[in-house]
Amino acid sequence: MFSAVSKLRFVICEDGSEYVERFRRFLGDEFDFVVAHDYGQACDVIDGAAGLLMDLDFRRTAADRLIDERGALPRAIDDGTRRRLAETQGILILRQLRATGVALPAILFADLDDSERARFLERTLAPLTVAGSQLGLRDIAALMRARRAAR
């Protein structure tokens, strides 16, 4: 249905493989997906990507692969800090990528109970769409397809 040439490649940043497996299976005909489990890997695969699909919570990621607000890899952190960094790691990675000049459109999969916070992120980390879990795969595909149309 879609030619290989026309496929857009998206980088999926997540601590597991749920998103990439699901997207490859159901959207693989239309898009290419590459997974990054931390900031470093994201940097490695970012070239040529059409967009970023960011998970928020990286609780399964080892502490020494998390970055903090400054983008640094902390040497040894307390449990509270590790948890705090993991809970917002998707944002921190995106923030750091933006800081390094990556302006790719991004979708952040997060259920933010604070709508002000969502607006804050979409404003400070634009172009960004915060997608809550109420969005189905079809809605996400539509967002990605919009990106292709924009290109």
Place this chain on the structure above:
Amino acid sequence: MIGRVDEAARDLEIAVNLAPSDAVAWRTLGKILATHGGALEAERADEALRNALTLEPGWADLRDLRDKLVKRRSAGKPPATPGKATVPSDMARGFYQKAEEWIHVGDPVGLGRELLDQALADSPGFVAAAVTSFALTGRLPPATLEALKDDGPGLWALASGVRKLGQTGRPSGTKVARADDVEALVRPLMDRAIALDVQEARFARAIARAATGDRAGARDDLVAYVAREPNPEHLAEARALRAELEDPVGARGDAQSSPLLLARIRLLEDKPDAALRALGGGCTRSTPGDRLIALGLVNDYAERLALARVCYELAAEAGGLSGGAGLVRAANLDARLPDGELKQANRRVLAAAAAANIGAAEWALARLAEAEGDRAGALARTERALELAAGNTSDGDHWVDDARAGKKRMSDTLRADANARRDRQRGAGAAGIAALVVVLGLLARRRWRGYTLARALRRRPALFPDVARAVGELRHDVLKHRAGLLALLAEPDATSSDGDPDRVPMPPRDGLRRAEPGSAHTTREEVVAAMTQPRPTSAVVAAVYDRLAQAATGHGITLRALEREPVLGAIHGDLARAEALLGSGRPHAEFADIDARLRGPHQDGLVGLLQLGPRTRLDAATLSSWIASVEASARSAGGGWTAPALSLTELDIDFPVEHDALAAIFANLLRNAQAAVVGQSDGRVVVRVDRARDVTGRQEVSLSLGDSATKPLTLETIEARESGRGLAIVRDLVREWRGHMVVRPDALPFTKVVGACFPL
């Protein structure tokens, strides 16, 4: 009154003359005369009662009445008027009295007999002494017979005394002959007395002749007896006896009287033993029926009830003309037998009697049934017995009274049994209902007791960290990454290999790739795997809830059963339903509903729980009071104190931490700051309360203490500290309440800030 009694007595005498075998008439006559007659009527009353008893030996009350009559007669009896020859001298009386005394002690040396001989030598007509002499020697003193030969009353007195000895048997040590011999001995005396116009002797001879079968002689004596005086003492009895002697039914056409007549005659003489001898001994199956009845009567009269019962039963079983009488007699006897004796009764005879509508038989069977525990059967038979007895019994049939009492007793007992049974049934029912209520109560308690998570959070805010962790886990691990796939099956054109194999997949409108039939993995299989592996999502929810329930128990709160918890219970229910549908291959419509609920109301429910977290408002006043408390504590411990400054970015800020926890965090932070500046002459401490949005956009509130201490402090240092003291307490409480500690440099004059941040 007296006139009516006399009239009744006359009517009854007529009745017994017309029907000498009418026991009831004899009974009534005897009772009237005994009750209302004077002393002169006593003899007639006794004769009537005796006649009644010879016919119905079972009327025991008549025996009692006769005993009373005997006493009355002896008290009111006019002195005997024997002839002159019978009057002993005083000396003879003395000898006789002494002789009696010796004889009473066995007369060991024969002195009694000698004294008796002296008495008779002095007064040969001394009848009492002559009778005693006869008892000792078996002979009548010739001198006595000679002295009395013209003294009719004296002769009759002598004959009566001797006959009585024969009737009562021979006392030990005496030489009294057999009754028949005695009869033969006294017969000449009786004849002589009759010749001397002693009518009592005539009547006695009539009976004796009848007993020996001399019907003609007996009739002659009876006719002469009745004709001699206008109203002889034994008139009614004599007439009755004469009527029976002339009864063609009772007559056998031979010289012998019927067994019944024989028995009756002997019984009229109060000679049951003689009657038995006359009737020929015991009752056997070969004994004729009428003789069995007669023997039964005699035994019954003599109160040998067991023997009487056997005779009657044999007569009943023999059938024939005596069979019916046997049934009646046996039933009436059984009805009044003692319980122990009744058990020996012939049931067949009783049953036959009951079948013949003999009430006494029903009563006897009722007693047996009651003894065997069949109270209902006993009562039914008793009622039947009383029905049959109505109008067919006399007041001599005491079993009727017993039956009435028995009916009342059995009715009461059955009623009591029924009441007890009903009470037991009611008790059992009540116990069952109570048990059911208890069980239902337990079930209801188990089902309805406990708090929802929302109520539990309101009552125990300290439970919030556990709830928040559980909510985060469910939202991320279950709803987002696992249950989120249900949306794929909720889409209306989703197809898979587990759908209709003949269905041609349509091109997807949304561009989502569908699983191809026959492919190794299909949408449904993937969703199934996501929902059930490594363990079902519903099980994960249940496990999370169990953990929450344990935590709640630790806070003194019992949570509801999961299925009734409005938030987690609903999520669990939908996930379990989805898992079941996935396993059953049901249609997609329900997946859409479940998916919609999971994304909508269930997500909202979880967010709602997070919003129930405690809020502790910090303002200057609150902080001042907390500071004062720490100061007081520090001063009482003898430590120094540096008055802290306050720095609040807002007038008041709500912290998502329980009051006590936040107070403890503050107190330990302040104590740590105070300790850090101890010894500094210009030590500074500041309390900072702030609200800000972090780089991730998350709003945070922070409570921190700045100090001027020079000693370095890092988060790693705090992390390494053991729990239970100072900043370690702060660390643990902050972690518990989902916050994080900060340690950062601060602007002069402060060197660092140590604090706690909590996301809102």
